[in-house]
Amino acid sequence: MLVHRFxxxxxxxxxxxxxxxxxxxxxxxxxxxxQLSALKxxxxxxxxxxxxxxPQYGIYLTGRKAWENRIITVxxxxxxxxxxxxxxxxxxxxxxxxxxxxxxxxxLVMLERHHALRNLLFSIYYLPLLxxxxxxxxxxxxxxxxxxxxxxxxxxxxxxxxVYPHYSGKSMADQKKIEITQSFFANYRDEFGTGPDAVFNQxxxxxxASCRGPSEILRVDFxxxxxxxxxxxxxxxxxxxxxxxxxxxxxxGMASPISIFRAPINLLKIRRAWHKK
Numbered sequence: 601m602l603v604h605r606f607x608x609x610x611x612x613x614x615x616x617x618x619x620x621x622x623x624x625x626x627x628x629x630x631x632x633x634x635q636l637s638a639l640k641x642x643x644x645x646x647x648x649x650x651x652x653x654x655p656q657y658g659i660y661l662t663g664r665k666a667w668e669n670r671i672i673t674v675x676x677x678x679x680x681x682x683x684x685x686x687x688x689x690x691x692x693x694x695x696x697x698x699x700x701x702x703x704x705x706x707x708l709v710m711l712e713r714h715h716a717l718r719n720l721l722f723s724i725y726y727l728p729l730l731x732x733x734x735x736x737x738x739x740x741x742x743x744x745x746x747x748x749x750x751x752x753x754x755x756x757x758x759x760x761x762x763v764y765p766h767y768s769g770k771s772m773a774d775q776k777k778i779e780i781t782q783s784f785f786a787n788y789r790d791e792f793g794t795g796p797d798a799v800f801n802q803x804x805x806x807x808x809a810s811c812r813g814p815s816e817i818l819r820v821d822f823x824x825x826x827x828x829x830x831x832x833x834x835x836x837x838x839x840x841x842x843x844x845x846x847x848x849x850x851x852x853g854m855a856s857p858i859s860i861f862r863a864p865i866n867l868l869k870i871r872r873a874w875h876k877k
Contacts, residue, residue, distance in 0.1 A: 611731050615723060617840070618678045623728045625735070626691070628667025636667060642674065646683040650710050657793035657814035658708065659688050673728045675711075675720055685711035687724045689793045692744070694783040701780055703742040704732060704855065705791055706756070730860050740856040744784060746792045746807065748848045749820060750837045754828035756851050759862075763853030765805050767836035771853075778802055781852050793818075800850065804840060811846035821847050 609630055612622045627636060642657065647654055656658045659670060671689040676682070688707040712722055733741070745756045757766045764771045785800045785807070795813025800806075811819035822843045827834050841847040 608735060613727070614678075615675070617721075619684065620676050620678055621673060621723050622676065623671065623673040623731050625667055625671055625731070627672055628670065631667075632670060636664065639672065639674075640667075643672075643688075643738045644682055646686065647710065650712070651817065653817055655708075655793060655815055655817050658690075658767045658791060659799055663875040670707075671732060673724050675724055676834050685709070685720055685724050687728060687795075689728055690788070692784060692789065692791060696779050696783060701742055701854075702736075703744050703780070703784060704729065705784075705788065706743060706745045707792065720872055726860055729855055733855065733857060733860060738857045742780065743853055743855045744781075746794075746810065746848050747851075748811065748837070748841055748843065748846075749825050750828040750834045751790045751826045753837060753849055753851065754830055754833040756853065757833070758830075759859060760853040760855055763851055763861050765840075765849060765851060767830065767833040773802075773805070777852055779804065781850060784852070785850065795846070805850045805852075806840060807848045807850055808842070809846050810848035816846065 604712045608625070608724045609627075610622065610624045612620060614620050622840030624631070624639070627639065627650050631639070643659065646656060659666050659672075671691065672686065673689075674686045675684045677684055679802065689707045692703045692705050693700050694703060695701075706725070709721075709724060711724065724848065729743075729857070740761075741852075743756075743760055745752065747753055747756075754767060757763045757768070762771055764777055782800070789798070792810075793813060794807060794810050795816070797812060798810045799808045801808055820843070822838055822841075825837075825843075837849075841849060
């Protein structure tokens with residue numbers, strides 16, 4: 601990969617296959633109205649093409665607010681100028697006992713279907729985290745994820761540090777994780793489109809009826825959901841989540857330079873199992 605541009609606000613790299621990837625840090629804080637409108641239009645056009653409509657939360661709402669704490673990454677086809685995928689992560693710090701814990705919520709990721717089995721997942725998921733880590737002088741930070749899809753739940757569990765819940769049960773929910781997660785859910789539930797009647801169950805970190813709201817368009821049935829490479833992850837999901845009710849799992853863990861740099865190895869394994877039934 602060749603770095604085309606780098607600043608504390610954005611980074612652009614060239615990828616193999618005449619692709620490029622561009623990451624913007626908190627564009628709502630510094631982009632002009634024209635720049636932000638153009639970026640928003642590109643993402644919305646891609647979303648309509650990908651799922652036929654627009655969810656009603658986060659960056660799809662009107663105004664600049666949702667873009668002020670987002671890390672936006674877009675993969676472009678340099679030949680056609682079209683978007684091949686994007687991610688929208690959110691910076692969601694929580695404060696507990698006068699201490700601030702930085703959290704990057706992994707948020708929404710969309711890829712063109714025929715690119716889903718390629719290396720774009722690493723580029724669109726981990727390069728933004730590497731960029732954020734670089735700006736933090738490689739200090740570890742918390743990550744969160746809300747999903748009902750086994751590959752996402754498995755990927756988060758296997759590619760980050762000390763993640764809870766982990767489908768294999770190898771990590772514990774200590775008091776710090778519980779406090780951070782409770783504060784995160786209480787203050788940022790609108791960031792991931794949680795329905796108004798959703799309830800966070802701290803016993804298993806399940807957000808019950810999470811997708812019965814603005815994010816319902818993204819809800820999937822388990823029979824139609826992609827499968828993870830580890831069978832016990834798929835079994836964990838069907839046992840833990842009520843897909844008919846629209847449950848999602850809230851996972852929390854740590855991102856460190858080691859976990860970010862070992863991600864390509866894990867993703868090489870994961871992408872082999874990323875397929876639809």
